Amino acid sequence: MKSALFLRSSFSYFWYFGLLGLIIPFLPLFLDGKNFSSVEIGEILAIFTATKIIGPTLWAVLADKTGQQLGIIRLGAFLACAFFTFLFWLNDYWPVVFCLATFSLFWTAILPQLEVMTLNSIRRSAKIYARIRLWGSIGFIFFAVVAGKVIEEFSSEAFTYIGFIILFGLFLSTLLIKQSKIKQSQITKTSSIKGKLFNINFSVFFIAGLLLQLSFGPYYSFFALYLRDLQYPGFAVGILISLGVIAEITIFIYAGKIFKHFSVKNILVFSLITTSFRWFLMGHLGDSMLVMILSQVIHAASFGLYHSASIQFLQRHFDPSQQNRGQAVYIGGVYGIGGxxxxxxxxxxxLNGAGSTTAFDMAMLAAFIGAILALFIKVSDRDKNA
Structure with missing residues (x-):
């Protein structure tokens, strides 16, 4: 892979996941700063996340019909940035909900197309993909730490300023990447994915992933507020979040070697089991810094390893002409519905912090059930020979 192409793809991942480094830990703090209750915060985050159910599928169908993944990526980045700016002036419940939902609807246009373009350009090399995706993790760490410090120094309103800078950077990065030429026959010859979607093996894989994403609910929604209630210093949010992503980066670096020795099924089961243990630690022993550090190290399996294994599963399960829609169904269903x-x-x-242990117990149970389901995923011949 040419270095210029590698850098262009890496920049887009850096900015895209950099925004996640802001949103995941600090969107709840931003909403809390606007005096929303924990129930309202949960509702807003649920609606915000639910846009991933519809958005990716609509954009993927358009991408499959036209073959213009890059045009969709650029349009999504521009409109996501435009709608995000309205947060500068909104304070009431429904306007904030509408703004975040609309922003997310366009933001979801980016990742599925970017993943497909990247995988096609590197000929589906797990090793090169891991190195490119590594820059997404670096972006996540950088902005999680910077945002934590800036918000602590100023206020939760700094969230919108940082978000605008990241989204503008993301849009500029999309102007640098290029799309390989696609023959017209490749654009028009798209096959139905109904049979692949209703395949029992895919259904088990899908539900296990949905349960994993569901288990992240307390973590994604209230982690920063949880640390605040446990009287951790303000910078601890960024540090602990960054530690989790450093563990994730390490996994991405060695992902290629791991896949040579273990099947996708075994990796998925292992990730789900360790994630269940992670939520137990966080919910019952969260006041211990050492325990919190351990729980964040487990993020290597909870996200990094599971994400890599899921991408491998999807690449093997769907045909080339189905990749956009397959990615969209996975992201829309697992991240949308589950999230x-x-x-x-x-x-x-x-319950404004009083039910934190109960919430993490729910997460622990969801991940454990997902692990049991993953045991029934069938290993294909391609997986055995990988």
């Missing part, structure tokens, strides 16, 4: 349910349940159970 929305998880955020809503976390908001209901959290």
């Amino acid at each position: 929305a349910i998880g955020a809503y349940l976390a908001g209901v159970l959290w």
Whole structure:
């Protein structure tokens, strides 16, 4: 892979996941700063996440029909940035909900197309993909730490300023990447994915992933507020979040070697089991810094390893002409439905901090059930020979 192409793809991942480094830990703090209750925060995050159910599928169908993944990426980045700016002036519940939902609807246009373009350009090399995706993790760490310090020094309103800078950087980065030429026959010859979607093996994989994402509800929705209630210093949010992503980076670096020795199924089961243990530690022993450090190290399996294994599963399960829609169904269903349910349940159970242990117990149980389901995923011949 040419160095220029590597750098262009890496920049886009840096900015895209840099925004996640801001949103995941600090969006709840931003909403809390506007005096929303934990139930309202859970509802807002659920609606915000639910846009991933519809958005990726709509954009993927358009991408498959036209073959213009890059045009969709650029349009999504521009409109996401435009709608995000309205947060500078909004304070009431429904305007904030509408703004975040609309922003997310366009933001979801980016990642599925970017993943497909990147995988095609590197000929689906797990090793090169891991190195490119590594820059997404670096962006996540950088902005999680910077945002934590800036918000601590100023106020939760700094969230919108940092978000605008990141989104503008993301849009500029999309102007640098290029799309390989696609023959017209490749654009028009798209096959139905209905059979692949209703395949029992995919259904088990899908539900296990949905349960994993559901289990992240308390973590994604209230982690920063949880640390605040446990009287951790303000900078601890960025440090602990960064530690989790450093563990994730390490996994991405060695992902290629791991896949040579273990099947996708075994990796998925291992990730789910360790994630269940992670939520137990966080919910019952969260006042110990050493325990919190250990729980963040487990993020290597909870996200990094699971994400890499999921990408491998999807690449093997769907045909080339189905990749955009396959990615969209996975992101829309697992991250959309699972994330929305998880955020809503976390908001209901959290009770402004009083129900934090109950919320993490719910997460622990969801991940454990997902691990049991993953045991029934069938290993293909391609997986055995990988």
